[in-house]
Amino acid sequence: MNLIVDIGNTRTKYAVFDDGAWVECGLGLPEVYDLAKTYRENGKEVDLILSSTGAISAEVRERLREVSTFFCEVSSEIPLPIRLGYDTPKTLGVDRIAGCVGGAFLFPGRELLVIDSGTAITYDFVSADGEFRGGNISPGLGIRFRALNEFTASLPLVKCSMEHGYIGKNTHDAILNGVMNGILFEVRGYIDELLRNNPHAVVIITGGGSEYLKKTLKRTVCFEDKLVITGLNRILEYQKTVNYT
Incomplete structure (x- = not known):
């Protein structure tokens, strides 16, 4: 067990x-x-x-x-079922490692973009032969809403919502639309760039903020809410093989 x-x-x-x-x-x-x-x-x-x-x-x-x-x-220093092609592996978050291991386990032999939408949004790339190639980190939903409130004199704190539009007719809606659409356009940009160069690649989205992306992106990506847990289980199985043999 x-x-x-x-x-x-x-x-x-x-x-x-x-x-x-x-x-x-x-x-x-x-x-x-x-x-x-x-x-x-x-x-x-x-x-x-x-x-x-x-x-x-x-x-x-x-x-x-x-x-x-x-x-x-879990750490970047233990044996892993993927290779880490990262300049500073000790600074690599274990959740990013686990998400990529989970993706490589679910889609072996495929180039991957793993997007984890949480407090921060991480974009991580895994090659078809199982190498973590690196990735990017961007502010998540909550950080963006708080930043507009905390670093300006008069903008209110707005909560994220599934119900948002394209053009705001008031300040509340302008912030809501700006943040929600900003993240959506950002995610689409990463996906489009990957698929332009490799149309057979797989895009996996996970994390608490992924719910806000499902309505628009569900036809072009795979949503895996247990991706990190799956990756951790795969790392554990790998560790037992390494240590028991």
């Missing part, structure tokens, strides 16, 4: 895979400990992978080791 633990800036997510199939998911570190202990008490091996976008205390890391049969932590 594989237990995926993803500690973010505001919450901890976990997922369980058994024989490659997704079983369940949830939130919270106490729940992770209880779940792992239950599986161990029932005679199951618990192979655990830890991913974090921030610092993790030694206590948390040690407790996760204690409840697992096999333990590993």
